[in-house]
Amino acid sequence: MDCLLASIALESDPLTAMKYITQIDSARAGKLTQLMRTVAQAENCKPEFIRDGIRNGTIVIAANSRHKKRLPFAIGAGLRIKVNTNIGTSPDLISLKTELEKLRVAIRAGTDAVMDLSIGGNVKNIRQHILDECPAALGTVPIYEAVLRCVKKGHDLTKMDPETLFEVIEEQAEQGVDFMTVHCGVTKYSLKVYENTGRLGGVVSRGGAITMLWMRTRNKENPLYEQYDRLLKIARKFDIVLSLGDGLRPGAIYDATDRAQLAELNILGELVTAARKAGVQVIVEGPGHIPLNQVQANVQLEKSICKGAPFYVLGPVVTDIAPGYDHITSSIGGAVAGWAGADFLCYVTPAEHLRLPTVQDVHDGVIAARIAAHAADIARGLPGARERDNKLSRARRKRDWQKQIKLSIDPEKAKTIRDSSHPGAPDQCTMCGDLCALKLSNGSKSKM
DSSP, X not given: OHHHHHHHHXXXXXXXXXXXXXXXXXXXTTOOOHHHHHHHHHHTSOHHHHHHHHHHTSEEEEOOTTOTTOOOEEEETTSOOEXXXXXXXXXXXXXXXXXXHHHHHHHHHTOSEEEEOOOSSOHHHHHHHHHHHOOSEEEEOHHHHHHHHHHHTTOOGGGOOHHHHHHHHHHHHHXXXXXXXXXXXXXXXXXXXXXXXXXXXXXXXXXHHHHHHHHHHHTXXXXXXXXXXXXXXXXXXXXXXXXXXXXXXXXXXXXXXXXXXXXXXXXXXXXXXXXXXXXXXXXXXXXXXXXXXXXXHHHHHHHHHTTTOOEEEETTBOOSSOTTXXXXXXXXXXXXXXXXXXXXXXXXXXXXTTSOOOHHHHHHHHHHHHHHHHHHHHHTTXXXXXXXXXXXXXXXXXXXXXXXXXXXXXXXXXXXXXXXXXXXXTTSOTTTGGGOHHHHHTTOOOOO
16 A cells, blocks of 8 residues: 555646646645635635645545536535435336436435436436436446446356446546445455454445455455556546445444444545545545444544545434334434534435335435534534524514425425414414414413
8 A cells, every 4th residue: 555655646746747637636736726616605615715625635526527517516624514315226126217306306305416326227328317417416336337237248246347347437437427436445354354343234335245245256355445546547537536435334233333344444544545645536435323322433533544534424323223214313313423523414215224215205315314414514513504593593483484484494395284284373383372482472462
């Protein structure tokens, strides 16, 4: 790894001749790009703040210039916590129409990013349709398509050629993908640690499990780790964000913060340094299933080991006993993680652990994650985070139902609930009627 770091640092020195110019290159040269100005305006901060964060690796901008419809957005320290939505086909349910409807619902619900995790049908065609319509940043997991190409040729997935994997990564980047999950930390070393850990939940990451099976069967090192410099050259060429996947994340709270998880995290910390020296933007993915009392420590560990790299968490799910309600368990964990310093929340739907999510599941998952993100933004004192809450509180005190609904995170649902009742007066609801605390405390006279 030391030799790799040295070679990448020499090749990517922004003061020497460069083949490609990235956001990091510009930031190191003290330049403000249009992307930096655009996201600064959206974040209500100075462009210099964005530039400095990109320079030191605590902020990234996910915006592939080939994704024509995308609205650039930033992830990182000092910014609003962002939310990602996973969509995509499965071998059992292949419907482009449904996935596009999920995309539209997620955008309407306020997601900041979308990941296409399709593993059924013509995945390249599906991804192109999503790219053509998606105004949010789009992410993928390239190993899925690489394995599908192998299987479609009649081979077992363990026959996947590493060359195919790198071809897929470059093709997806050329197509316009803004960020990619790559499970580079599943290595011979971290798998050895995993095998001696005695996990209850095993490996629950699909990409991590594929990589593990390929490595065990072929008795070879993970090509994404072994040829990490090659991966960085592709990422640099298209200035895409690499999301270093948590292939050994815990899938049961019993396994949280175990040796396997930490072994992978330490490897990812080394890879973050290599990516930055190569002028490549990088974020780190985190667990997973974690009990509430370990969430803060996990965020602090990632920030320390990975040198402040933006942290992207799945949930976290804080209890294992709530199938059907995991959008709630994950929003609890997400709020605590965000308060502790996580930067990017991957939504979880009510269908998690049970089936492919429906359109309604997607909507509910996005709203739950957005509530968690906003609650965390308030808790950590993000400037302006309380403003909308204060406006809604004023409207509530005045019993201005229309304004309350308009300011709510899900106006359509709030309106549906309000319209379903028949209060005795337009300025009250059916909970308290004329004994409304706000009416009484504001000086209105009761009829009783």
